[in-house]
Amino acid sequence: MFQKKNPFAFNAKARMKLCGMLCLVAPLAIGIRLFYMQTFLHDEFASKAERAIYNYLKEDRLRGQIYDVNGNFLAESVRTHSCGVNKRYVKDKAKTIAFLADNLAMTKKEVEKKWKQNNNFFFVAKKIKPETYMQMRPVLRSSLGQGLELTPEYERIHPYGDSAIDILGEANSKNLGLSGIELMFNEELSQDISKRRAKRARRGEVIYDRSLKEEKSVGSIYLTIDSLAQHYAEEALAKAVADYAPEHGLILVQQPDTGRLLAAASYPRKDGQSLSFQFTYEPGSTFKTIAVASALDAGAVSITDSIDMEGRKWEVARGVTVRDKQHEKEELTIPEIMALSSNIGAGKIALELGAKNLFYYIKAFGFGTKTDINFQGESKGYVPPYNKWTKVDTATKGYGYGISLTPIQLIGAYSAIANGGHLMQPHLVDRIEYANGRVEKKAKVQKIRRVLKPETVETMKKVLEHVVLEGSGKRAQIKGYGVAGKTGTAEKLSKEGGYAKRHHVVSFCGFTPIQDPRFTILVVLDNPAKYTFGGTAATPVFKQVAEGLLAMYAIPPDQPENLKSDTK
Amino acid sequence: MKIFLMVFLATVFAFGVVMMRIEINRAGREIGKLQNEVEIKEARNQYLELENARLSGPLVVDQIAREQLKLQRTKPQNIVVLED
Numbered sequence: 001m002f003q004k005k006n007p008f009a010f011n012a013k014a015r016m017k018l019c020g021m022l023c024l025v026a027p028l029a030i031g032i033r034l035f036y037m038q039t040f041l042h043d044e045f046a047s048k049a050e051r052a053i054y055n056y057l058k059e060d061r062l063r064g065q066i067y068d069v070n071g072n073f074l075a076e077s078v079r080t081h082s083c084g085v086n087k088r089y090v091k092d093k094a095k096t097i098a099f100l101a102d103n104l105a106m107t108k109k110e111v112e113k114k115w116k117q118n119n120n121f122f123f124v125a126k127k128i129k130p131e132t133y134m135q136m137r138p139v140l141r142s143s144l145g146q147g148l149e150l151t152p153e154y155e156r157i158h159p160y161g162d163s164a165i166d167i168l169g170e171a172n173s174k175n176l177g178l179s180g181i182e183l184m185f186n187e188e189l190s191q192d193i194s195k196r197r198a199k200r201a202r203r204g205e206v207i208y209d210r211s212l213k214e215e216k217s218v219g220s221i222y223l224t225i226d227s228l229a230q231h232y233a234e235e236a237l238a239k240a241v242a243d244y245a246p247e248h249g250l251i252l253v254q255q256p257d258t259g260r261l262l263a264a265a266s267y268p269r270k271d272g273q274s275l276s277f278q279f280t281y282e283p284g285s286t287f288k289t290i291a292v293a294s295a296l297d298a299g300a301v302s303i304t305d306s307i308d309m310e311g312r313k314w315e316v317a318r319g320v321t322v323r324d325k326q327h328e329k330e331e332l333t334i335p336e337i338m339a340l341s342s343n344i345g346a347g348k349i350a351l352e353l354g355a356k357n358l359f360y361y362i363k364a365f366g367f368g369t370k371t372d373i374n375f376q377g378e379s380k381g382y383v384p385p386y387n388k389w390t391k392v393d394t395a396t397k398g399y400g401y402g403i404s405l406t407p408i409q410l411i412g413a414y415s416a417i418a419n420g421g422h423l424m425q426p427h428l429v430d431r432i433e434y435a436n437g438r439v440e441k442k443a444k445v446q447k448i449r450r451v452l453k454p455e456t457v458e459t460m461k462k463v464l465e466h467v468v469l470e471g472s473g474k475r476a477q478i479k480g481y482g483v484a485g486k487t488g489t490a491e492k493l494s495k496e497g498g499y500a501k502r503h504h505v506v507s508f509c510g511f512t513p514i515q516d517p518r519f520t521i522l523v524v525l526d527n528p529a530k531y532t533f534g535g536t537a538a539t540p541v542f543k544q545v546a547e548g549l550l551a552m553y554a555i556p557p558d559q560p561e562n563l564k565s566d567t568k
Numbered sequence: 569m570k571i572f573l574m575v576f577l578a579t580v581f582a583f584g585v586v587m588m589r590i591e592i593n594r595a596g597r598e599i600g601k602l603q604n605e606v607e608i609k610e611a612r613n614q615y616l617e618l619e620n621a622r623l624s625g626p627l628v629v630d631q632i633a634r635e636q637l638k639l640q641r642t643k644p645q646n647i648v649v650l651e652d
Contacts, residue, residue, distance in 0.1 A: 073621040079611045130611040159621035231626035480645045550644035563645055 061175040062191045063154065064220040066168055066182075068227040069262075069430055075168050075182070077154045077175055081133045082126040087115070090147035099144060100124050103136050126173070127155045156182075162271075164230050167223070167264055167428070169272030169376070179272020181221060181429070183376055188432050191218040222430040224260040224443055229253055232548035233263035236523075240541045241267050245529035250275040251545060252407050252522045256415035256511055258445050259424030261408075262519070262549070277375040280382070280404045281526065284490025285472075285534065286509045287400030288346040289464065290413055292334060294361035295353040297456040303463070306331040307345050314344045316395045322347055335463050339471025341487065343399040350398025351391065358397060359386035364423070364451045365413040367405050371426050381405040400490060411522045413451075414509045417460050418484075418517035421452035465514055472535035476510060476542045480557030481550060484517075485510015485542065487534035492527060503527050508538035512546050513558035519549050 037045060066075040083104065090096050097115065101108045104125040114122055128136075128150070139145045153173040158165065169180020177186035233251040241249055249267040254260065266275040295301045308331055312324045327340045337345030350358055362368065368383030382404045389397070396402045408426055416423045427443035434440070452460070464484035467473045472487040488507040494500035507524040511517040523538040523545075530537075549555075557563050622628060633639040 072625070073618060076614070076618060078614050078618065079607065129615065130608045134608055157618050159618045160625045160627060161622075163625075163627065228626045231630065235630075478644070547644055548641065551642055551647055554647050554649050555644065556647075556649050557645060 061154075062218045063156075063171060063175040064189045064218045064435075066189075067220065067222045068164075068225050068230070069223060069260075070226065071222070072227050073159050074164060074223065074225075074227065075156055075158050075171075077171070078157050080126075080130075080153055080155045081128045081150045082153050082173075083124045083128055083136070084121060084149040084151060085115070085124055086121050086147045086149065087118075088120055088147065091143055095144055096147065099139065100148075103132055104128070126153070160227060160231075162269055163227065163234060164223075164225055164264070165271045166266040166269050166274040167225060179376060180274070181223070183272065184374065185219075185221055185429070185432070188219040189221060217434055217436060219432045219434045219440075221432055224262065224427050224430045225264065226262045228552055229263040229549055230265065232545050232552070233265035234269075236541045236544040236548075237265045237267050239544070240523070240525055240537065243530070244525055244532055244537050246525040246527055248275055248279060248524075248526035250279060250407055250522075250524050251541065252276045252411050253545065253549065254411050254415050254426065254520045256418035256424070256517045256520045258443070259412070259415065259426045260430070260443055261426060261428050263545075264428075272376060274375060275524075276407045277371075277373065277378040278406070279524070279526070280379045280406055281505050281524070282402070282404055282490050282493070283400040283410060283507065284488040284505065285341045285343075285346075285400055286410060286486050286488035286507050287403070287405075288338060288341065288398065289417070289460070289486045289509075290362065290365055290367075291346055291350045291353070291358065291398040292338060292463065293417060293452055293456060293460045294358060295349045296334075296459055297361070297452045298353055298357050300353040300357070301334065301349055303334050303459050306333050307337065307348050309342070309344055312344065314347070316347060317390070317392050320392045322395065335466040338463050338486065339467050341472050346399040347395035348398075350394050355386040355389045355394040358394060359383070359389075361451070362397070362403070364449060365409075365416065366423050366448070367403065367409050367413070369409075371408055371412070373408070373426055373428050375428065378408075379406050381409060400488065407522050407524055410509055411520050414485075414511060414522070415520040416451050417457055417464070418511040418520050420454055421450050421457045422447040423449050423451050461514055464510065468510065472533075473508065473510065473539055475535065475539035476508060476546075478512060478543060478547055478550070480559055480563035481512050481546075482514030482559050483510055483512045483546070484514050485539075487539060489533045489535075502531065504532075506532055506534040506537050508534050508542045510542060512550070513555065515558035518553065518555055519546060521545050521549075 063077040065073060065077075068074055083100070085096070085100075093115075097108055097111045100106065100111050104111075106125065111124060114124055133150060136148075136150060140148055140150065154171075154175045155173065156171040156175075158168065165180075167180055169182040170178045171182045172178055175190055177183040177189060182189065233253060237249050237251050240246070246267070251263065251265045252261065253263040255262060261276075264274055264276040266273065296303065309324060309329060311330070312328070314322045316322055322343050324340075324342050324344050327342065329336070332340065332342055332345050334345075334349070336342070337349070353361075362383055368381055370378050370380040384393070384402070393402050412423060412426055425446035425448055429442040431442055432440040461484050464486060465482055467486050468476050468483045473483075473485050476483050476485055485508055488505070488509075490505045490507075491499035491501065492503040492505060494503070505524060505526050506528060507522065509520070509522040511520040521542050523541045525537055528537060
């Protein structure tokens with residue numbers, strides 16, 4: 001009765017269902033995979049698609065300019081390109097080498113040499129000028145250009161060569177400040193432009209997006225340095241180096257009433273290494289000015305006092321003798337002590353003032369403290385605490401030993417005498433001007449403190465003028481102009497201990513015109529190969545710079561009577 | 569007929585969209601090229617400005633004045649300041 005069903009018998013409906021289900025498996029699998037990809041691998045694929053369609057333009061880093069006080073370019077970044085070769089992708093080596101040699105002003109041998117020296121990728125030339133770039137660019141799209149790359153980079157150009165490079169410092173091809181002002185103000189000078197999106201076309205051309213404009217906030221720096229004053233200083237220093245072959249040398253020029261630095265020349269000239277801030281030395285006799293001014297200001301001595309020279313051989317303490325070989329007088333007045341640069345006189349004055357008071361004045365003049373310029377590597381010098389000074393220490397400090405200072409500190413102290421007794425905040429940067437029009441004023445005239453009474457200042461001006469008229473500073477005289485200053489010839493510490501008799505630091509620090517001082521100038525020559533003195537080597541350098549500045553700024557003579565008498 | 573019209577309009581619309589995309593790409597490419605040229609010209613201009621700055625700098629002017637024009641730097645005493 002029962003019909004046996006053959007399970008394998010043809011059943012179209014079932015087979016249809018089976019086939020349908022089998023057909024669905026693949027789309028289902030694809031669907032699941034797609035769901036997985038869309039949900040869990042979304043980011044990865046989105047970025048892949050982005051990379052395929054879009055090109056990310058690295059806009060590198062913008063960098064502002066550096067100007068002198070008059071708005072002359074001192075440093076500016078120019079966009080250049082470097083040409084690289086990826087040997088693996090080059091199709092025709094001979095043709096490529098010929099093309100590179102023709103366009104990059106190189107010989108084929110030079111290109112071949114680089115080719116052989118490097119494994120795969122190498123730069124053939126850097127800092128390619130725009131004209132060359134324009135010539136080469138179309139070729140890069142042809143088969144000849146395969147394997148060649150033109151990478152954008154920046155060249156920091158200094159139109160005045162290496163003038164003031166010790167102050168300016170360097171920036172690299174990626175527009176990053178490495179030293180000097182470039183490093184100090186790297187944040188203000190540079191602006192990172194974020195990566196920008198643009199479409200990439202068939203041949204690698206870039207299709208810019210419309211909304212690519214980005215507000216620039218990069219700043220340009222205006223220094224207080226005057227490029228012409230800097231030129232005068234560098235020229236005078238070069239001459240001094242040629243004449244006396246010192247190990248180091250520097251000239252620093254400051255406006256005494258504002259504290260602004262007009263020039264800062266260093267030898268050797270290395271980027272970002274300004275000796276005006278980084279060089280420390282025992283000043284020797286130029287420091288007598290500080291000791292004498294302090295003693296006069298404190299009332300420890302009077303300008304009319306005469307000081308016993310002890311037969312020019314003064315035993316400060318047992319076994320420690322100070323000698324004066326430059327004169328034969330038994331007594332010296334204070335102007336004479338300064339004019340003849342008497343160590344005995346200065347030492348006795350320092351003792352008269354006392355260690356505590358001298359220390360107070362030294363600190364008040366700004367020694368042993370960094371200036372707020374904060375130049376990279378600026379030193380603060382060294383002033384030992386007065387409670388550790390012996391009698392000998394106090395006396396030697398009177399003539400500039402046992403203390404180390406920086407040129408910027410010493411010029412600040414002389415400027416205080418020149419400007420009526422105020423220690424001024426020195427300035428190297430005048431202002432920062434941002435691309436959005438904002439101006440940040442940096443060189444505001446700032447009196448740090450009064451260090452000398454006005455009457456002391458007037459006395460000291462006469463004393464220092466006497467040094468130039470009658471004493472060791474005669475070679476600094478300028479016809480028609482009052483010059484005040486002090487020479488210095490300090491023995492350097494010897495490696496063997498004590499002081500080296502043949503190794504000196506010669507210097508002169510002074511200001512002019514006396515009636516209304518406009519420039520304080522410091523000249524320092526460290527260890528001249530030729531045996532010399534501050535009064536011989538440094539004073540003519542001062543005179544050369546001062547004459548240049550007085551003429552440049554058209555400052556009329558403050559002592560025209562001297563002019564007339566001389567011209568007769 | 570209606571369907572035909574709709575298909576026709578859709579085709580025209582799609583064609584328009586495609587043409588617009590092509591035109592945008594072309595214009596973008598053109599802008600890119602021009603922008604590149606502007607950058608190059610700006611760089612060239614910058615070089616010229618800097619060359620101008622170099623030539624008018626104190627070192628060069630001083631050298632030319634001394635060597636070619638045989639001039640000497642004047643002393644400050646010789647300068648006459650004219651008053652108003």
